[in-house]
Amino acid sequence: MTLALREVWLAFRRAPLLALLSITTIAFSLFSFGLFGLVALNIRSALRSVEDRVEIRAFLVDNARESSVDALIKTMQKQPEVADVGYVSPDSALQRARTELAEFRDVMDGSVLPGSIELRLKDGQRDPATLKRVSDVLASSPLIEDVRYGREWVEKLYRIRTIAGVAGTALGVVFALVAVIIIGATIRVAILAREREIEIMRLVGATNAFVRLPYIIDGTLKGLIGGALAALLAWIANGMISRSLVSTDFFSAAQIGLGIASGAAIGFVGSWLSVGRHLRQTWREA
């Protein structure tokens, strides 16, 4: 391990510009990945805030008895998908309508609006299928005249969410692959610069694992530093966008940690693949 660390240090001292170029390249490739991550994060958080407003509203028949409505509310509260259920009396509905639709205040009287049950689902349960299932349970009650939850709107929202999820995953994989390829290429340049050392290591009987170690450490360190730099650049970019364009969310501390660790992991994989390829190619020439 000491020799491996010394070799990494020697390689840096011998060609500091090459090392800095590698780190910068890795940082910018991970920064692009980070920017994409930020966009995905903000799209997700925007969709979630819209999704939070999804609720089911069930309008009661005119002559619904209070005890029967209470029983129905209790039944609905027991549904595993349901977060909370509330009763809105005709008076409360009228009050709310007068507040929200102030311009029609004068035409509304006490007989206009029916009482209703408002129902919100738990996080992760607001998909169209669950909404329909819960709505059907409500609609099957003789106390309910009509159930509404904006079916078309919810289905559209979920289509957007699915497309965003698939596109996000695909783009994320592509960005990660590009980062691995770039890091692998920079490590390969470092390997070519130290071909003679590798040749000698192999001639005198160093194992492949021993030959690999300095390059793996080198790649992982570069990925780690590149990842930290990319996080810093993303933080600066996010700050600039938040100040001058639109307020955006930034990664949590855990996500930043994960991003830097991913940089190290990509550096590890890139160098492992690159040095492995070199060893396979040069073994015959040793």
Place this chain on the structure above:
Amino acid sequence: MARILRFAHVSKQYPRNGSALRDVSFELEQGEFLFLAGHSGAGKSTLLKLVSMAERPTEGDVRVAGFSSTTLRGGELPRLRRQLGIIFQDYRLLPDRSVEANVAFALEVTGASRATIGPKVARLLTQVGLASKGTTMPHELSGGEQQRVAIARALVNDPSVLLADEPTGNLDDRATRGVFQLLRDINASGTAVIMATHDVSLIEWSGLRFLELDKGALVFDGTDATRLVADLRGRT
């Protein structure tokens, strides 16, 4: 004496360049000295690569220091390589490290302890006549001296066989004799040496066993250099 190397009906073909060795068989005893002779492209370097298992034969079997090309697994190659010392015409030293560091590097990568590296490097540099040049950089040395450093490095694992691919190809006559004498001294201590060379006069002068290769075929195995002289000098 024990046999250290055996080629049994070895052929080597390259997909693009065709046949490099054809049905070559010979044996080498421990502590023996063997020249490989033949013009360029005759198969000398291929034969050395087959000994170090950098290449595997297309047909036949190479057995060296107890390892067989037929059964050797990739993971065993480092163990085989530690039984061999290898030197080249172009020395292949690390240009940015001192003579000492070049030799020490080879010891470090084979896992030698710090306590043993210093004394062993000193002993090897003394053996090759470079005790006073430990801190010198390779480019400050003559060709002969650089080859001596390469030989010291090749000896770090106390190899059973030393493979020398045209080690005197870049040297003048005086340096050639010096390096050859060093190889003979190493050989005298029990290490088998296989030396590929174009230097017919050196083979003739030494009177040692040589293999003559021609277009990949072994055409002579013995000590009588008369034919070789006629063959090779006639072609050049």
